[in-house]
Amino acid sequence: MRIILLVLLALAPFAALAAEPAQRFDGWTSTCVETKVGPDCRIVTEAAAQDGARAVRLAAQRSPQKDAPPHLVLTLLGLRAPLTRPRLALAVDGGPPLRFGVGADMTVAAGAEPDTLDLRLSDGASRRLLPFLRRGKALQTTIMAEGADPAGVAPVGAEIPLPGFGAAAAAVDGRQKRTDRPDALSELIGGANAAARAGLIRDVTRGAIPETLRKLMVARDCPVWDEAEANPSFLAEQSFAADLGSGRTLWAIVCSSGATNVGFALFVEDPSKVAGRFELQLFAAFTESLGWSGVETLSNVSYEPEKRRLTAIEKGRAAGDCGVYGAWEWVGEAFRMIEYRVKEECDGVGEPSKFPIMFRGDR
Known part of the structure; x- marks a missing residue:
């Protein structure tokens, strides 16, 4: 008893x-x-x-x-x-x-x-x-x-x-007092968070992507932009655009998707330029076998307009206990790396934001 x-x-x-x-x-x-x-x-x-x-x-x-x-x-x-x-x-x-x-x-x-x-x-x-x-x-x-x-x-x-x-997700957030918290349903699904309501970040459907940028994505041989496909992948609908200030816009366009990672090509649009209006962004990446190198895509990208912070997480497997975590800050002309973490051993321990540090910049 x-x-x-x-x-x-x-x-x-x-x-x-x-x-x-x-x-x-x-x-x-x-x-x-x-x-x-x-x-x-x-x-x-x-x-x-x-x-x-x-x-x-x-x-x-x-x-x-x-x-x-x-x-x-x-x-x-x-x-x-x-x-x-x-x-x-x-x-x-x-x-x-x-x-x-x-x-x-x-x-x-x-x-x-x-x-x-x-x-x-x-x-x-x-x-x-x-x-x-x-x-x-x-x-x-x-x-x-x-x-x-x-x-x-x-x-x-x-x-x-x-x-x-x-709308239902926003109602649940309000009832559970999670509104505007990073773990709110509205934050996880996008479109109804504080940045979206302020117009600082927005979803971009395939049809709403500027024609010049569409051509660049097709030319990049991105799987979700394969013109030979009869049905374009709905994964391309994860693309988004964010206000960088000074008239510039960040375009994060889905290029590929696997079981655990969605790859994005990132462009900065500068309307003051006649040629090269959309500039592809290059990012530093590290692996133990190759060391530091440059990459043209990042995985599972998110952007916080209020902090001007870009985050990418490339998972080694679905559990997320191994892989790469990177964070960059928009400094007016380019993205500056502020943190980079790598964990190649998938041992069931750890999460991306706590992987071993490879680089930390001055803040």
Whole structure:
């Protein structure tokens, strides 16, 4: 009895106190349940399945703890046949799909309701997909059993409408008091953070990129700009532009994307120049085998206009325990390196901002 009481006491801070009224944002519903440590929130939408199940539900969940990451969970409702080691393919607006299998990127478990199956994406996979839930119009999902005979086990397909997700995410941020914090959902998905609201940084769709810059990207032999592709990759929609001041603009244009890294080519636009208006930026990089060298692309780029700080993280693997971390500061004419960290051993320990330091500049 004493052990049971101790367990109940340990769980008491997380016990639900009250469920709040749901909020609707187009096809999304935002709900929060008040607990003793704060509101536990989720954003949910649902779409009819084309085959293999009755419907597919997509949820973004976040618990109230300060460091709790958001998670994306796909739930198959009314599953008509078991799916052995399901594989997941996700595409936005008809672009090439991103594929996930059971393992580091996704775990699978029976759902809370009968004939349901939960596909829970990892922290890294969730963070990578979150921006597309705001940018796109529809998320095409396909789930099928690994190695199954297509004639024997029907795949589950659905098209999930995306409008409204950004507004729902902002509502959750406000309820959990994360607004304008670096870990806010609005910060992770972009488009609704403080810099975006001030007009200092903005999304750039493929069609909105200046024609001169488009030609430069095609000439660079970037996979997501391959003109031979019938369907341009939706990964190009991660591109962004930021105000550098003095009339200059930073253009961060997606060039390639792999399982864990998205490569960007960065250009500084100076409208005062007649020729060479878009200048490709070169950056120093370090590896133990080659030492210091110059590179024309950076991985997983972000920019903070208020600090004029550019950050890039090249992961050695999805866990993020090895790779490269770099930070640069815009000083009016160029980006100056202020910090560079490298960790080549993938040993399950550490995070990019704490990798061994290779260079630190004066601030």
